[in-house]
Amino acid sequence: MPELTFHHGGVSVPDLDESIEWYSRVLGFHLERRFRIEAAAADAAMVRSGDLRFELFEVAGAAALPEGRRHPVNDLLTHGNKHVAFQIDDLDAFLNEMAAKQADVALVVREAFGQGCFIRDCAGNLIEFVQKKTHDVRSA
Template sequence: MAEFSFHHGGVSVPDLAAAIAWYDRVLGFALERRFTIAPGCRAAMLRKGALRFELFEVDGAAPLPEDRRVPQRDLRTHGTKHLAFRVADLDAFLDEMAERQADVALVVREAFGSGCFIRDCAGNLIEFVAEPDG
């Protein structure tokens, strides 16, 4: 089978400039470049170390449905659900998110690991997972 590795995830947002600022302020992603994909579709590639995140602003795009903003209800809609990133310490991460005024949608603590979902400035869900040692 061909080898491959993760390159980036992407989300559509209603305000590209606001989203670039949010991903920088809350998660530390820096703007790598802005570009146009097609008429009426502006995009930006953000980077944090080896991670990349692509944002799209499309003229006339439909708003994010309310169910897509709630982790338990989002599962009831087919399609891509979210990206998940690993964190070393969930509690420390949650403290940092509180300081940065992030919208925490859900915190889960299970024997196999803990995690949380936050919403970006457009309501898109992003998961952060802390796995137990060993």
């Protein structure tokens, strides 16, 4: 089996330009390239932050994200892909930055197994952010 490395995550969005702007303004991604996927009748963009890439798809007539998929706990009740997760250094600093950028925070998790949060992008898609562990909770 070859070694696998992460390349990108992807989400369908209703407005590609709005989503490119949101991922840039809120999360610091920059537009790497725009392209058309004829087989899917999709306009797409790859946004990037360092080695992380996120692919955004806009397809005319696509169904809106179901309400249950906009809430982390409810989303688990539907099979399929759930979200991508990014690692952050400091949850409280991140939450303060998200508040300043008026990001939609869906859920904050502060448990013995770890801390993090979920935010919704401008289309309602969930994105998780996990604080780096400073020590092994099991040994604390």
